Amino acid sequence: MVASPALQVSGLTRSFGGLPALAGVDLELRPGEVVGLLGPNGSGKTTLINVVSGVYRPTSGRVELLGHDATGQAPERLVRLGLNRTFQTPRPFRPLTVLENVQVALRHGRDAAQSPEEILELCGLGGQGGLPAESLNSSQQKRLDLARALATAPEVLLVDELAAGMRHDELDGAAELLRQLAAAGRALLVVEHLMGFVRQVTDRVVVLNAGTTIFAGSLEEASQDPHVVEVFLGA
Amino acid sequence: MLWLFALIAGVLFGLYYGLAALGLNLIFGVMRMVNLAHGDVIMLGGFAAVLLFDHFGVNPLITVLLVIPPSLLVGYLTYYLLGRRVQRSRDPEMMSLVMFFGVSQVIEAVAVIAFGNNEASITSAVFGTRPFSIAGQGVPGAWLVSAGVGLVALVLLFLYLYRTSLGRATRAIMSSPDEARAVGVNPDRISALTFGIGVGLAAIAGILSLFMIGGTTPSEGVDLTVTAFAVIVLGGLGSPMGTFLGGIVFGLALMFTQTYAPVWSGFAPFAILLVIMLLRPTGLLGRTVRSV
Amino acid sequence: MSSVAQRLREGAGAVGRRPRRQMVGDVLLVVVPPAGFLVASLVYNNQLLLLTMMVYVALAQGLNVIFGFTGYLPFGYVGFFGAGAYGTALSVHFLHAPIALAVLLGGLAGLLVAALLSPLLRLTGAYFAIASLAAAEALYYLISNPQLTAVTNGPYGVNLASVYNSGAAYLAAVVLVGVAMLCVVWVRRSHFGMSLRAIRADPLAARLAGVNVVRARTFAWLISATLAGLAGAIYAWAVSVFYPEAVFDLSISVFAIVFALFGGVGTVLGPLLGAVILYGVYNYIGVSQPQDFQLIYGVLIVLIVLFLPNGLLSIRLRRLWRGR
Numbered sequence: 001m002v003a004s005p006a007l008q009v010s011g012l013t014r015s016f017g018g019l020p021a022l023a024g025v026d027l028e029l030r031p032g033e034v035v036g037l038l039g040p041n042g043s044g045k046t047t048l049i050n051v052v053s054g055v056y057r058p059t060s061g062r063v064e065l066l067g068h069d070a071t072g073q074a075p076e077r078l079v080r081l082g083l084n085r086t087f088q089t090p091r092p093f094r095p096l097t098v099l100e101n102v103q104v105a106l107r108h109g110r111d112a113a114q115s116p117e118e119i120l121e122l123c124g125l126g127g128q129g130g131l132p133a134e135s136l137n138s139s140q141q142k143r144l145d146l147a148r149a150l151a152t153a154p155e156v157l158l159v160d161e162l163a164a165g166m167r168h169d170e171l172d173g174a175a176e177l178l179r180q181l182a183a184a185g186r187a188l189l190v191v192e193h194l195m196g197f198v199r200q201v202t203d204r205v206v207v208l209n210a211g212t213t214i215f216a217g218s219l220e221e222a223s224q225d226p227h228v229v230e231v232f233l234g235a
Numbered sequence: 236m237l238w239l240f241a242l243i244a245g246v247l248f249g250l251y252y253g254l255a256a257l258g259l260n261l262i263f264g265v266m267r268m269v270n271l272a273h274g275d276v277i278m279l280g281g282f283a284a285v286l287l288f289d290h291f292g293v294n295p296l297i298t299v300l301l302v303i304p305p306s307l308l309v310g311y312l313t314y315y316l317l318g319r320r321v322q323r324s325r326d327p328e329m330m331s332l333v334m335f336f337g338v339s340q341v342i343e344a345v346a347v348i349a350f351g352n353n354e355a356s357i358t359s360a361v362f363g364t365r366p367f368s369i370a371g372q373g374v375p376g377a378w379l380v381s382a383g384v385g386l387v388a389l390v391l392l393f394l395y396l397y398r399t400s401l402g403r404a405t406r407a408i409m410s411s412p413d414e415a416r417a418v419g420v421n422p423d424r425i426s427a428l429t430f431g432i433g434v435g436l437a438a439i440a441g442i443l444s445l446f447m448i449g450g451t452t453p454s455e456g457v458d459l460t461v462t463a464f465a466v467i468v469l470g471g472l473g474s475p476m477g478t479f480l481g482g483i484v485f486g487l488a489l490m491f492t493q494t495y496a497p498v499w500s501g502f503a504p505f506a507i508l509l510v511i512m513l514l515r516p517t518g519l520l521g522r523t524v525r526s527v
Numbered sequence: 528m529s530s531v532a533q534r535l536r537e538g539a540g541a542v543g544r545r546p547r548r549q550m551v552g553d554v555l556l557v558v559v560p561p562a563g564f565l566v567a568s569l570v571y572n573n574q575l576l577l578l579t580m581m582v583y584v585a586l587a588q589g590l591n592v593i594f595g596f597t598g599y600l601p602f603g604y605v606g607f608f609g610a611g612a613y614g615t616a617l618s619v620h621f622l623h624a625p626i627a628l629a630v631l632l633g634g635l636a637g638l639l640v641a642a643l644l645s646p647l648l649r650l651t652g653a654y655f656a657i658a659s660l661a662a663a664e665a666l667y668y669l670i671s672n673p674q675l676t677a678v679t680n681g682p683y684g685v686n687l688a689s690v691y692n693s694g695a696a697y698l699a700a701v702v703l704v705g706v707a708m709l710c711v712v713w714v715r716r717s718h719f720g721m722s723l724r725a726i727r728a729d730p731l732a733a734r735l736a737g738v739n740v741v742r743a744r745t746f747a748w749l750i751s752a753t754l755a756g757l758a759g760a761i762y763a764w765a766v767s768v769f770y771p772e773a774v775f776d777l778s779i780s781v782f783a784i785v786f787a788l789f790g791g792v793g794t795v796l797g798p799l800l801g802a803v804i805l806y807g808v809y810n811y812i813g814v815s816q817p818q819d820f821q822l823i824y825g826v827l828i829v830l831i832v833l834f835l836p837n838g839l840l841s842i843r844l845r846r847l848w849r850g851r
Contacts (some may be wrong), residue, residue: 055731073736084735093728096721104725107718108737150735290763320833329600329652330832333788335826336602352818372664457777461664464657473742498674505665512647512658 003022004067006031006187007052007156012061013211014051019205021047023211024061029187030083030157034178036198036219037191039208040231045191046088048208049158050113053085054078066155080108084149085158088139088191092148094131099129101144102151109152116151123147124173143174150181157181159190207231240372241494245487247374247382251447252489254385255440255459257392258433258465264409264473265429266318267328271335274459275342276434280441281451282346282370285355293441295357299384302438310431313338315327318430319423339456346453356450377446384443388436389479395432396475405429409473458504466509555710560584561705570771574697578765580806581700582758585779586783587790587798588707589754594784595724595792597712597744599648600656602780603663607637607752609775611759613670616685617678626690630760632698637756640666641749648744660777667775672846684770687763696765703761707754712797714747723747782806785824791838800839 007029016020022044029035037045050056054065054075063070073081076213087221093101112119120126123143127137133144142162149157152195162174171194178201182188191200198205198219205222207215209231215222259273270276283302287293293301317338321331359377366373396402405425407415416422444451444459462485470481485507492503564581568574586608594600615637618629640662647658673681714720722743726733730740759774790801809820835841 053735063643075731076737076739079735080738087732091732093725093732095728096724100721101725104721104733104738105736108722108739110737148732148736152735195816269657271657317829317833324832324836326598329598329656330836332653332656333600333784334829334832336781336784337825337832340821340825340828342825344818344825347818348822457660458664461657461661465661468654498672499668501674502665502668505661505668508661509647509658509665512650512654512661 005029006063006066007062007189008064009052010050010062010064012048012051012056012063013059014047014056015059020059020211022051022058022061024213025208025211026213027189027206027216029189031155031185031187031201031203034182034188034190034201036202036205037189037208038198038205038222043208043231044211045208046160049085049160049189049191053083053158054174061199062097076108079145079154082153083158084154084156084157085161086142086145086154086160087147088164090138090145092136092141092144094132094134096133097129098125098131098133098136098144101133101148102129105148105151110154112151112153115152119147121153122150122177124177139170142166146177152200154186156187157189159188161191161193163192163194171197236239236372237494238491241490242487243369243372243374244378245490246483247378247486248291248447248490249483250382250385250479251440251443251482252462252466252485253470253479254388254436254443256463256470256478256482257388258436258440259463260467260470260473260475260478261392261429261436262433263467264475265323265405266331266426268318268322269335269342269464270433271332271460272339272342272456273433273437273463274337274461275456276437277441277444277459278346278350278451278453278456279342280438281445282350282355282441283438284442284445285357285451288357288361294361295445296380296384298442299439302442303435306435306438307431308511310429310434311427313434314423314427314430318426319517339460343453343456350453352453354450354452357445359446362446375446381443383449384439385479388439389475392432392436392475401425401428413486461508462504465504465511468508468511531842549561549716553716554711557705557708557775558621560708560799561701564614564701564704569699574693575765576810578697578700579762580803581704581803582762583782583786583806584772584799585700585703585707585754585758586779588711589751589758589804590783590787590793590797591711591794592714592731592754593747593751594787594793595798596720597747598727598799599652599744599748600784601659601751602656602777603659603661604755604783605779606659606663606666607755608759608762608779609663609670609771610636610640611756612763612769612774613679613685613697613759613771614756615760615763616687618691619687620685626692626695626764627699629690630757630764633760634753634757637752637759638749640756641752642740645745645748648741648748660780663775663777663780667771670775673769679771682771684768684773685763687767690764691767693765696761699761699764703754703757706757708755708795708799710750711798714750715795719743719746749806776816781821781824781828785828785831789835789839791840794838794840797838797840804839 005028009025009027011023012022013020013116025048039045049056054073057072065083070078070081096119099116102119106112106116117129120129123146125140125143125147136144146162163171166174175197176190178190190201202219204217205219206213207222209230215225215228255277262268262270280293284295284298287298288295309353317334321327322332324330349370360377362380364378367379396406404420407420408422408425412422441451466481466485467478469484470477488507489503493500540784564577567577571577575803590604611633615629615633618624618632624632644662647655650658670679671682675681722738725736726738727739734740763769786801787798787807790797790799
C-alpha cells in the first residue's frame with residue numbers, strides 16, 4: 001500500500017514574456033520521502049519551487065497539496081495548507097534577531113509542536129537566538145531560513161540548495177537533519193548540485209531539462225540513462 | 236459641437252501633457268527614481284520664458300532651445316551631487332522619493348522668494364491672434380505650436396533612443412542595468428545625461444505651459460508632478476511611447492470634464508490617477524507596480 | 528571561543544531580564560510626554576503654540592506607525608488630518624454631537640478615509656506615496672467644491688465658535704499625545720510590530736512565514752490615519768474657524784515627515800523629539816515668511832536623507848556604542 005502523494009504537480013508550465021521557463025513538469029512527492037531535483041543551470045529547478053510555493057502563478061498545469069487544489073494560491077495560504085520552502089540565497093529578516101525570525105513564523109504559520117528554541121537547536125543555531133540575523137554567516141542564514149520554514153510545521157518542504165557553501169563538517173549535520181524530517185513523515189524536495197549530498201539524502205531523483213521532466217527514478221538509474229548523461233555532460 | 240471641440244482640444248493638450256511627463260518617465264526608466272521635483276522644474280521653465288520675454292523680448296520658441304544647455308548642466312550636477320549618493324543608500328526607492336520631495340520644497344520656496352507668489356504669463360499673441368480652424372472648430376494658434384513642439388520632442392527623443400549609441404545604451408540600462416554594465420555601458424554617464432534630458436524636457440514643457448495652462452506660479456509644482464505621474468502611470472512606467480498615449484487619454488478626460496463639468500476640473504486629475512492605480516496599475520502598456 | 532559562548536549566554540540572559548525594566552521604561556514613555564505638556568501649559572502662556580506642537584507630535588508619531596514600521600510613506604498624510612477636522616465640524620453642525628463625541632467622530636473620519644484607500648497598500652512604496660498625495664488632493668477638491676457648499680460650506684470654511692473651549696481642547700491634545708505614544712510603544716513591542724518589521728525587511732519571506740502582509744499593513748495604516756484624524760479634530764476644535772486649504776495644506780505632511788525623519792523613524796522617542804525640537808526652534812527663531820521655513824525644511828530633508836538617514840537617535844546610539 002503506497003501512501004497518497006503529499007504534493008502532486010502535473011503539466012506545470014510557466015513562461016516569462018513568451019519564453020517558457022517550465023514547459024510541462026510532472027512530479028510526485030510522498031510523505032516520508034526525500035526527492036532530489038536535479039538538472040543543469042537554467043533547467044527550471046528554482047522556477048519550479050517558485051511556482052509551487054506561490055511566488056509565481058503558473059501559466060498552466062495543476063498543483064495538488066495534501067488533497068487540496070493549490071494551483072496559483074498565495075504563499076501565505078500555501079503555508080497554512082502545509083507547504084514551505086527555503087531560498088537559494090537565504091532571506092532571513094535581517095534586522096530581526098534569530099529568535100524573532102522564528103517567532104514570526106511560529107505565530108502566523110500552522111501550529112508547530114516545538115518551541116522556537118527547540119527549532120533553532122534542531123537547525124544547529126542553538127544559543128544564537130539573541131543575535132541579529134544579519135550577523136550570521138551565509139551557511140547559518142540558510143539554516144535560519146530552514147528553521148523559519150520548519151516553524152510553520154510544513155508537511156511538504158522545498159529545500160533550494162541548502163548544502164551549497166557549507167563546510168564538510170556542516171554537510172553531515174544538514175543531511176542528517178533532512179533525513180530526520182522525512183522520518184517524521186514529511187515530504188521533501190531537495191535541489192542540490194553536490195552529488196555526494198544528493199546520494200546521502202535522497203530516496204530517488206527527478207531530472208529537469210529545459211523546463212520539462214526528463215527522468216524520474218533512482219540516482220543509480222539516472223546515472224545510466226543516456227538522455228540524462230547527455231544533458232549533464234552537454235554532449 | 237461641444238464634444239468635437241473637447242475632442243480636438245483633448246488631443247492637443249494630450250501632446251502637451253505627454254511632453255510634460257516624458258522626462259519624469261525617462262528618469263524613472265533609467266534610475267528607478269521618481270523625481271518629485273519634476274513639476275517644479277516645469278514651473279522654472281515657465282519663469283525662464285517669462286523673464287527672457289519681458290526683459291529681452293526673446294520669443295518663447297527661442298527659449299525652448301536656450302533652456303537645453305543649462306538643463307543638461309543642472310541634470311549632471313543633480314545626478315552626481317544627489318542622485319548617485321541616494322541610489323547607493325539602504326532603501327533607494329523611498330529615500331530618493333523623500334529627498335526629491337525636499338528638493339521640490341526648496342525650489343518652490345526659492346521661486347517664491349525670487350519671483351513672488353504671483354502668476355507670471357506671456358500673452359499668447361506672440362503666436363498670432365487669429366484662431367486656426369480644425370474641422371470647423373476655432374483653436375488658438377498657441378495650442379497648435381505647443382502640440383507641435385511636443386511632437387517634435389517625441390520624434391527627436393525616439394531618434395536619440397533608437398538611432399544613436401548613447402540612446403541604445405540608455406535603453407539597455409532601462410531594460411536591465413546589470414547586463415548593460417556587463418557589456419561595458421557606464422551607468423553613471425548615462426544616468427547623468429538622462430537626468431539632464433529629463434530636466435530639459437520638463438523645462439520645455441514649462442515654457443509651453445504658459446500657453447496651455449495660461450501662466451505659471453511657484454506653488455504649482457506639486458500639482459504638475461502629480462499630473463505628470465498620472466500620465467506616466469496611465470501610459471506605463473518606463474515606456475516613452477506609452478507616455479504620449481497616456482497624455483492623450485489624460486488630455487481627453489480633462490477636456491471633457493472641463494467642457495461638461497467645469498467645477499470638477501480641479502478634482503479630475505487626482506481622481507483619474509487614483510482610479511488607474513486601483514484598477515489598472517500596469518498602465519495601458521507597461522509593467523507592474525503592484526508588490527503583493 | 529569560550530568567551531563567545533559566554534557572551535551569547537549573557538546576551539540571552541539580558542533578553543530574559545529585560546521585560547520588567549522595559550515595562551517601566553514603556554510606561555514612562557507613555558506618561559511623561561503628556562505630563563510634560565500639562566506642566567508646560569502652567570509655565571508658558573502661549574497655549575495655542577503648545578497645542579499645535581502636540582498636534583504635530585501626534586502627526587509625527589502617526590506617520591511613524593506607517594512609515595517607520597512598514598516603509599510606506601504617505602505624502603498625502605494631511606488628507607486624514609483634513610478629514611478629521613471636517614468630520615468634527617460636520618458632526619457638530621449636522622448631528623449636533625457634543626464636542627467630545629465630535630472629536631472621536633473626527634478620528635473615525637480619518638479611519639474611514641483610510642479604509643476606503645486601503646487598496647492603495649497593494650502598490651509598491653513609491654506609487655503608494657504618490658497615490659496617497661493624489662488622494663489628499665482629491666479629497667481637498669471634493670470638500671472645497673462650491674457644488675457641495677450645502678454640506679461642507681465649500682471653499683468658505685467652517686466656524687466652530689459655538690463649541691469653542693480652549694482649556695478642554697488643550698486637555699484633549701494632552702490625551703492625544705499619550706494615545707499616540709501608547710500606539711507607537713505598542714507597535715514597537717508587540718508581536719504585531721515584529722510582523723511589521725519582518726514585512727519591511729522582506730515582504731515575500733514574511734508571506735512564507737505565514738504573515739498576511741496586506742492585512743498587517745492595512746492595520747498599521749488605519750492606526751496611523753486615526754491618529755491624524757484625531758489630531759485634525761482637536762486642531763479644528765482649538766482654532767475654531769478654518770478654511771479647507773488650511774487643513775489640507777501639504778506643508779502639514781511636510782512637517783510631520785520632517786519631524787519624524789529628523790528624530791528617527793521606527794523609534795519610539797525620535798518623532799517626539801523631532802516635533803518638539805524642530806517646532807520649538809521654528810517658533811523660537813520666529814520665521815515669519817512661510818517660504819523661509821519651507822526653504823529651511825526642504826534643505827533639512829535633503830541633508831537628513833544624505834547624511835542622517837536614521838535620524839537624530841542614531842547619533843546617540845552610535846556614540847554610546849563607541850563609548851563602550
